[in-house]
Amino acid sequence: MAQRTRRPLIGVTAGTRTMMSGAWAGHDAVSVNEHYVRALREAGARPVIIAPQDEWSDEEIAELDGLVLTGGTDLDPAAWGEDALVTDMTPDPERDAFETALYRAARRSDVPVLGICRGLQIIVVAEGGALHRHLPVDLPGHPTTGERPTRVEAEVEAASDLALALGTRAEVTAFHHQGVRAVRGDLRIVARHDSGLPLAVEAERGSSVLGVQWHPEIDGPSGAALFESLLTAIHHREVSAPVGSLV
Numbered sequence: 001m002a003q004r005t006r007r008p009l010i011g012v013t014a015g016t017r018t019m020m021s022g023a024w025a026g027h028d029a030v031s032v033n034e035h036y037v038r039a040l041r042e043a044g045a046r047p048v049i050i051a052p053q054d055e056w057s058d059e060e061i062a063e064l065d066g067l068v069l070t071g072g073t074d075l076d077p078a079a080w081g082e083d084a085l086v087t088d089m090t091p092d093p094e095r096d097a098f099e100t101a102l103y104r105a106a107r108r109s110d111v112p113v114l115g116i117c118r119g120l121q122i123i124v125v126a127e128g129g130a131l132h133r134h135l136p137v138d139l140p141g142h143p144t145t146g147e148r149p150t151r152v153e154a155e156v157e158a159a160s161d162l163a164l165a166l167g168t169r170a171e172v173t174a175f176h177h178q179g180v181r182a183v184r185g186d187l188r189i190v191a192r193h194d195s196g197l198p199l200a201v202e203a204e205r206g207s208s209v210l211g212v213q214w215h216p217e218i219d220g221p222s223g224a225a226l227f228e229s230l231l232t233a234i235h236h237r238e239v240s241a242p243v244g245s246l247v
């Protein structure tokens, strides 16, 4: 079999941030935390940033080898039929719609997906699930409040791809106050916190989908293992695809 001559091309979703100072104060910037880019590069991938203001066709998304849905602002609760709360971070409906569409297109083309924090939540809601809007009220035993990064223990399902990368127990860095309440579609919960909150999901069928409620891009070796597992999923997809079926 021919060896790959280029790094896998991985789409990385960006958000929009209003610049607060300087000559362009008040203008919006496309924004993505550099940790994602560095983590993917270190895993051997070629990250390409996808801006919410852009439009990618299904054919263009199918050209990606993988997709990372990054962390960021809260999802608008209207997406699962609830009202907004005063505790919500500033919503970004354009980004919600853009990432949901990207995720669905990636699934249609069997492009492996890694969802991180907000990215996990996009996956869950895109599949018809629902979120807790504010964990300090909905699940007071859960330690993350969204105010600062917090170390939490994740209990990982032994029979999961996540356990192959992390083992069955991992300490991870989380930073969220929305959280998974109900999972639908072909997702299954593969990690939880002691509070009962789901911390990771995988897809049961089709291409690789992993969503984690924490931030592997700042979690050192255990985080690097998750980006490497995305590369492994990409490799498996390539070697199992009929010749000529991948773009």
Ligand SMILES: NCCCC(=O)O
Binding pocket: 070, 071, 072, 073, 074, 075, 089, 116, 117, 118, 119, 146, 175, 176, 177, 178
């Ligand atoms: N919605 C807040 C979660 C934080 C994050 O995704 O980085």
